[in-house]
Amino acid sequence: MVRPEKRYYRRFQNPKGFKSFEVIAGESDLWIAVPESLYSPDLREGISEFVVELRSQIEVYGSSKEEFFTSLTPVEVEPIAPKVVRKMAVECRKCGVGPMAGVAGAVNLFVGRKLEEMGVNQFIIENGGDLFIKREEETLSLLISMNPKFDGKFGILVPPGEWGLSTSSSKFGHSLSLGRVQSATVLSRDPVFSDCCATYLGNSTSPEDALRRLNELDVEGALVFIDGKFVIKGNLKPVLIEPA
Template structure:
């Protein structure tokens, strides 16, 4: 797994949720921010989530060592039936979108950390990993939109209705992830955070506004998509932009 740069870390400073407590769990290159209701927080929670994160990374790295194509392929890869759950989840999402499995690594880590929270009886949470977000909320929630454009950052957000959402972003300008396109940002919104992560990579490979639209229309599982190309926004599907300030 590639090392994260700090570009997206300032996203966390923009998140203010009254009544919620946040903490970070860090293992290797994975730096994950988690927010849960104060009433659901308990002192051992960070340690439990860290153990889960370490286990996920160990499984991925061990599988990748034996199957290096899984870590490097830019196209879908078949994996054995008995592969770790996180590997199968990434491979399935990559196949449905048409990208390499590592395009969904942040979303997959978020998904399984969220699954762990649910096992612990916590159904309301927000998880952010490299700017990719998995949120489960009984109320509507607004996420800050990070574009890398100073006049926009911290001023625009995306409003989501109650429910579970994966909101993931790819960029050819911001962060460490490989992008073959010309997008300042490409954000995908859907129910599954792993699908969302893979879809963001797929959309981020767009070179023109027309290609972004065409790619979005092919992704039936994506409920909304937002792109910024050549200083112009392209919005498709279910995207509600709101002004933050």
């Protein structure tokens, strides 16, 4: 399958002692890293099948309720809807965006839980710039700002533990953005909430608007790059990546 866009930033993601593989299903294009000792072809096949099943649940539900796919504001879903659908509906409501704003984060979350069921206690899952990280050590993630002055030179240091790190932009990627943000990056404990918040911040129209939106969100940290300025809140701070 041909990817809709190059994932050029994946070459920067190579944690020591981890084995990585890719899974593509529909619009989900996942890069997954697990401890080398826990990787196996069966693990890869099991996750691939799970992603296909997960995407099918979302697509079948959306085909019966079109507004779930198209709405730019929260949508109510039935209690009997698939768990992944209900999770997207809950998290998008917290920042006022449509449920599909959290689809990448939701896929990441449920894939992470599946990995745990399969005995994997540490992992990094990347899906179109959205990450779900569970590690015992810090993780350095590349900061994508679409500005040549910064890209490849700065990263985000993610603390040990379980985190969602999401980036949205009006300048790259296939997701809809209504703002002028070059990049909006959010760190929180929930990857679905991070994804929704990144979309919300990505709709900012000015640095002042970005700051207002940042102050509305209960996240660990966030960074917005707009009009040549960084707007930062919380514990999310860029770190210099030393040349190899």
